Amino acid sequence: MPDSDTKILLDVRGLSVSFRTERGLVRAVDNISFRIGEREIVGVVGESGSGKTVSLMSVMGLINDPNAVVEGSIVYKGRELHGLSKRALRSIRGREIAMIFQDPMTALTPVYTIGWQICEQLRAHNKMSKRAARQRAVELLDAVGIAHPAVTIDRYPHQLSGGMRQRAFIAMALSCNPSLLIADEPTTALDVTVQAQILELIQRLRRDFGSSIILITHDLGVVAEVADRVMVMYAGRIVERGTTRQIFTQPWHPYTWGLHDSIPPLEGTRLRRLPSIPGSPPSLLSLPPGCAFAPRCRFRFAPCAERPELAGAGGHEAACFIPLEERAGLRAARGRALKEAS
Amino acid sequence: MLSVLIRRLFQMLFVMLGISIVVFLIFFATPGADPSSRIAGRNAAPETLLAVRHDFGLDKPLPVQYYLMMKHLFIARDLTSFVNRGQQVIPEVMEATPITLSLVFGAAFFWILGSITIGVVAAATKNSPLDRILMILGLIGISMPVYWLGEVVNLITQARLHDTWVFSWVPPLGYKPLTEDPWGWFKVMVIPWITLAVLYIGIYGRVLRAGIVEANQEDYIRTARSKGLSETRILLRHALRTSLIAFVTLFGLDFGALVGGGALLTEVVFGLQGVGKLTYDALKTLDLPVIMATVVYASFFVVAANAVVDLVYAAIDPRVRLA
Numbered sequence: 001m002p003d004s005d006t007k008i009l010l011d012v013r014g015l016s017v018s019f020r021t022e023r024g025l026v027r028a029v030d031n032i033s034f035r036i037g038e039r040e041i042v043g044v045v046g047e048s049g050s051g052k053t054v055s056l057m058s059v060m061g062l063i064n065d066p067n068a069v070v071e072g073s074i075v076y077k078g079r080e081l082h083g084l085s086k087r088a089l090r091s092i093r094g095r096e097i098a099m100i101f102q103d104p105m106t107a108l109t110p111v112y113t114i115g116w117q118i119c120e121q122l123r124a125h126n127k128m129s130k131r132a133a134r135q136r137a138v139e140l141l142d143a144v145g146i147a148h149p150a151v152t153i154d155r156y157p158h159q160l161s162g163g164m165r166q167r168a169f170i171a172m173a174l175s176c177n178p179s180l181l182i183a184d185e186p187t188t189a190l191d192v193t194v195q196a197q198i199l200e201l202i203q204r205l206r207r208d209f210g211s212s213i214i215l216i217t218h219d220l221g222v223v224a225e226v227a228d229r230v231m232v233m234y235a236g237r238i239v240e241r242g243t244t245r246q247i248f249t250q251p252w253h254p255y256t257w258g259l260h261d262s263i264p265p266l267e268g269t270r271l272r273r274l275p276s277i278p279g280s281p282p283s284l285l286s287l288p289p290g291c292a293f294a295p296r297c298r299f300r301f302a303p304c305a306e307r308p309e310l311a312g313a314g315g316h317e318a319a320c321f322i323p324l325e326e327r328a329g330l331r332a333a334r335g336r337a338l339k340e341a342s
Numbered sequence: 343m344l345s346v347l348i349r350r351l352f353q354m355l356f357v358m359l360g361i362s363i364v365v366f367l368i369f370f371a372t373p374g375a376d377p378s379s380r381i382a383g384r385n386a387a388p389e390t391l392l393a394v395r396h397d398f399g400l401d402k403p404l405p406v407q408y409y410l411m412m413k414h415l416f417i418a419r420d421l422t423s424f425v426n427r428g429q430q431v432i433p434e435v436m437e438a439t440p441i442t443l444s445l446v447f448g449a450a451f452f453w454i455l456g457s458i459t460i461g462v463v464a465a466a467t468k469n470s471p472l473d474r475i476l477m478i479l480g481l482i483g484i485s486m487p488v489y490w491l492g493e494v495v496n497l498i499t500q501a502r503l504h505d506t507w508v509f510s511w512v513p514p515l516g517y518k519p520l521t522e523d524p525w526g527w528f529k530v531m532v533i534p535w536i537t538l539a540v541l542y543i544g545i546y547g548r549v550l551r552a553g554i555v556e557a558n559q560e561d562y563i564r565t566a567r568s569k570g571l572s573e574t575r576i577l578l579r580h581a582l583r584t585s586l587i588a589f590v591t592l593f594g595l596d597f598g599a600l601v602g603g604g605a606l607l608t609e610v611v612f613g614l615q616g617v618g619k620l621t622y623d624a625l626k627t628l629d630l631p632v633i634m635a636t637v638v639y640a641s642f643f644v645v646a647a648n649a650v651v652d653l654v655y656a657a658i659d660p661r662v663r664l665a
Contacts, residue, residue: 060568062564062567062568064567086573090570090571090572091570092570093567093568093569093570094568094569094570094571095570098568098569099565099568101561101564101565101568103561106560106561106562107561107562107564107565108562108565109562109565109566109580109583109584110562110584110659110660110661111583111584111658111659111660111661113660120569120571120579121569121570121571124569124570124571124572124575125570156660156661158660158661169565172569
């Protein structure tokens with residue numbers, strides 16, 4: 001949870017997203033709750049299919065699959081978004097909550113210039129002339145660090161490099177000064193130097209525009225760099241959350257340990273094999289009734305047949321039955337065992 | 343831009359040259375297609391055949407014959423028919439051209455309008471009863487042969503219901519030039535237009551619907567939604583716009599082929615003496631000069647239509663624009 005003195009921007013309670021399929025109901029997101037404070041950067045981590053993207057798409061009302069069922073409460077600035085009319089949701093999308101996607105090549109319409117696309121969003125939400133919109137678009141492109149914005153504005157997406165495209169996309173997302181920016185793997189499709197620049201830009205957004213940012217990623221390094229708080233998701237549930245420091249220095253959940261282990265260490269002897277989490281993510285069609293991670297967890301014991309609730313203190317919570325005081329010891333023992341095995 | 347146009351023009355000339363040679367060889371150099379026996383008539387004496395051959399220049403070597411034919415077609419412009427001696431070919435084609443152009447341009451107008459409407463409405467209401475009905479109607483349109491549809495339409499408008507108020511305005515079959523009687527031209531052409539367009543409305547409507555449905559899966563549509571745009575705007579400005587590329591490709595091919603004589607069946611059914619009809623009649627009598635002229639004319643339109651499509655491409659898809 002954010003500190004008690006920051007104002008809550010987004011309050012999601014009991015959010016579930018299910019899809020009706022031929023083989024039964026698939027629960028992509030299973031009863032998750034979280035809050036985002038103002039001017040906060042929150043990282044959402046998890047492997048593919050863990051429900052990161054789906055949960056935040058549903059916050060924006062962007063899931064329009066007729067077979068999807070969204071349940072729960074999504075309160076943004078004191079206003080319930082779930083069940084809002086399409087029209088009302090449209091006025092929030094793009095203006096209040098904006099989204100950045102993974103691949104800026106495919107996420108921009110190929111047949112329009114980036115300036116056209118930015119102006120389109122500006123004019124969808126504000127009454128402004130074409131000239132004023134263009135003026136603002138140039139300013140935005142300048143603000144995200146695009147050189148020669150007055151020229152670049154008339155470029156088509158395919159004429160720009162990946163990093164430039166992502167910058168242009170960010171400029172578009174920022175055009176209406178959104179209070180909340182959802183960034184869905186914004187750096188995954190970019191090379192490392194460009195990644196660093198984009199992350200810096202995202203941090204600057206909070207500084208200059210005062211936006212809150214939800215950063216969806218599977219890259220722990222990205223999270224460590226920019227996020228204040230981290231949520232770890234597994235099989236549609238939040239398994240651990242806390243400040244970035246807590247998650248990186250004393251993670252509690254065995255799944256988070258596994259994630260940490262799969263990053264090559266910078267110090268010490270080089271491992272011959274990078275340890276991986278045994279097994280594979282469970283099928284969402286047949287989740288175990290208890291802890292979803294239990295089948296892959298080497299510390300599972302009898303209580304794991306029940307479903308663990310998030311519990312903890314000081315903003316650090318994990319959904320795990322291992323007693324708090326045993327966690328550090330178990331992790332250390334695990335680390336030694338892994339080292340010997342490698 | 344100018345250099346592109348000039349290059350296209352040269353490509354066009356090259357293609358037309360190739361086509362004219364191939365057609366020439368098909369009719370002049372393939373065994374069993376000896377035009378002289380056709381001209382001389384059945385069971386002609388060998389002396390007559392020889393005389394005819396000499397008379398028409400058919401005893402000269404093939405390259406010379408080709409050269410002479412091209413000279414008469416393009417330079418002297420006095421190529422004459424083998425069958426109706428003295429009948430000049432070029433004025434004949436010139437007379438048929440506006441009829442075919444009227445037919446095809448009018449039909450194209452209806453089929454673009456109709457197929458975009460059907461495609462967009464069906465895609466917007468995907469999987470609804472309306473979508474199903476439109477797609478079934480499209481399929482029916484595709485399945486009805488144009489000569490059959492044309493005859494049925496004629497039966498209704500010219501005979502069975504001609505004396506009722508609904509179709510009493512329908513003029514008898516035939517063509518009226520646009521320059522002489524615009525309203526008469528419209529009345530004569532509107533039924534052939536729609537008849538010819540039905541098939542293409544079906545095909546293009548289905549192609550467009552598929553294109554839009556596919557575009558709706560694209561990331562940029564998700565982006566457009568996340569920008570808070572209205573569904574109508576997303577459909578028309580984003581999904582439809584990017585789907586038009588396949589549409590234009592198809593259109594160029596079909597349009598060129600139709601202007602080049604592919605509308606033959608419609609022309610015959612509605613008594614329009616267009617290029618298709620001209621070619622058909624010439625083929626029946628193996629009237630080589632006429633065939634040559636119409637084929638070269640057709641190739642010109644096919645190649646020209648493709649050149650226009652390329653230009654339209656550049657207008658609707660910036661990715662193919664030359665730097």
